Amino acid sequence: MKLYIFIFIFIAGTASVFAQSHRNTGSYNRIGLQGKIMLTSIESSDLEIDGKEGFQGGFTTRGRVYNNWGIVYGIDFLSANVSVQGTGAGQAIDNQIDYNFIGAQLNFFLSYNIIGQNLAIDFGPALLVNGKMKLKDSGQGDTTIAGFSSLTGSDIEEISKINPFVVIGLTGGFENVRLSVQYQYGVTNILNGLNDQDLELIDPAARNFKGTASFISAGVVFYL
Template sequence: MNLQRFLILTGILCLPFMSSGQRLWDGEYNRLGLQAGINHFTIQTSEPLPISSGISWTAGFTTWDSFYNDFMFIYGINFYDLKLTMDGRENEDPDSPYAEIPFTMLGVQANFFGSYKIVDHYLSIHAGPILQLNGKFDARQDAEYFTIEGFEANPIDLEEISKLNFNLAIGLAGGLEKVKLWVQYQYGVNNIFKKLTDDGLGEKDPKLENLTGHISMVTGGLIVFL
């Protein structure tokens, strides 16, 4: 199953949750929300790859369930378009100036957070794990004609990253009972470049033989509860 089919199937499977998101009583609820926002994404690496962070969108479903007193569970599905750039130059002209090479990565995340209400329904903190499934790290269409600044690798050599990744997140949400703003920081626990090194990236550029990379992302936006 390719990533596009998986994303469509995931969206369909999310629809039944909409029927379960409903108000129970004051101070306690089980409610579905639709959320959307932006993300500021980069990868922290062991080698000084010339990476510049990028900004793109996120959107999905979230469910907030009361657990005990001021504690809640938050779980949901979010779709992401992650972007960044790397500096590179054309292979045929070693004197050509360096230019930004855009990379983009589509993905879906499933999260399960524990949350604590700091001020009733108006302000809360949450933290927990995120399971991320993503496609490859797509470079620009003519990327085969470029070389990464400071390395012998071609941008295409960095495309086939690990497809299954595990992140940890911490964030804040605040606002009214039906509309909230949220902000969150995510850090990738596993090495997103492990598949590249296992497949022999070091043979193409010895400096990248032991390359490691960890997702670092700030994301935030608006939640509207149904």
């Protein structure tokens, strides 16, 4: 994890110096604060997971480096919510087990100005470092996960802690304020952390978990 962070800081720092060196030629380098509503999705054939609304916010820098091309980099803090289908013991109806995970996400995007400084498309990588998928209600910890005989809600909290994404988005507006829409797609198995928990000892079917996370977010960016 330290290596990833070091690489990000090095690239971002180099790009920032490059952008600053072009300020006198009409380029710019703006620091902004952003806040977004975020919908989380985890696609998995092993668990029935429904996406929920969450929040994403943090710091971003946008700089133009050559003609219509620029860079966008920064750090976001996010709070993501999902629910996993479960069946309560002795009950005939299904229950939704609610989870939350928080994290910090480093991003570094290329940006192309479609209409001057008023509309741009951004794309590139992001690295999410997150905590475990915590139960929002500890009382649901004993609820059996749908599709399993003895796996419960408290058994599936330890998801993978480092997750890279590819991101594409649009930002549009004015020099000091813009609206932003983004789609992020995970390129690794966010449920792989469950495979290190020996869950097959709890339930023989609890093995080889796979899941792909994605985020859709929309919000506003204020540039200082």
